Amino acid sequence: MITLYHAPRSRSTRIVALLKELDALEQVKIDVVAIPRMDGSGGRDPRNPHPDGKVPLLDHDGTLVWESSAIIQYLAELFPAAGLSVPAGHPRRGPYLSWLAWYAGVVEPVLTLQAVGVDHPAIARTFRTEAEIKARLTETLRDQPYLLGDRFTAADLLLHSPYAWFGKPGVPEIDAWVDRCMDRPGARFAAEFDAGHPPA
Structure with missing residues (x-):
């Protein structure tokens, strides 16, 4: 069960x-x-x-x-x-797992600390900044609809979730991706x- x-x-x-x-x-x-x-x-x-x-x-x-x-x-x-998911042995398995880990290790800590007003240079050095998060997502989504290309994966479901919660960041590439994810049946x-x- x-x-x-x-x-x-x-x-x-x-x-x-x-x-x-x-x-x-x-x-x-x-x-x-x-x-x-x-x-x-x-x-x-x-x-x-x-x-x-x-x-x-x-x-x-x-x-x-x-x-x-x-x-x-x-x-x-x-x-x-x-x-x-992306199965073991597939060329996109590495990026898929990396997006999942990046969310847990970088995105959620950075966005949560920002939401509660905590800012310190050591945080930026350790976890990166919101600007760096947005830059990576923007670059990735500039020429493709989802993180791994044309196909929606569990990585998209996880990574878009803070923007569904806190609000879209006002970056066209990211905002359009969040809209696509939020329009999914799930x-x-x-x-x-x-x-x-x-x-x-």
Whole structure:
């Protein structure tokens, strides 16, 4: 049995979108749980086995997978027929894995720190800057619709998500890519799902 522990309007919303894209909604149970929210609402849900009480968390027959980038890679490879992953041995496997890791190691820390107003030269030296993130995405998307070319992958689903949350950056290439990703069946389904399950 596979269970996704999900809190509406949180980082786990992108995993709900992924399940729709993978045509895996009948194979994966979505268990809606509460989490502590930034505004002080909510709280830790005793039904959620995540070690930090957060989401997303995937439970596959007792094996726990946490962190969005790991869950996205895990699910995309578990349901390969959807074509959202890049298999081992493929020339684009390296860039695909690199985008997933770049999101977790660079994009999310930089954009989160910026959102809460934290700025320091050491952060820029360690993680890079928002300007550098936008420059890399702009260059990549200048002549192709998605990060790996003409095909939407799980990397696009993950990488566009902060802009779906915080708002588009006002860069034509990035904004158009975010619009394409947000117009996908997965994004539309996840928005409808969360609308029907208000946060606890």
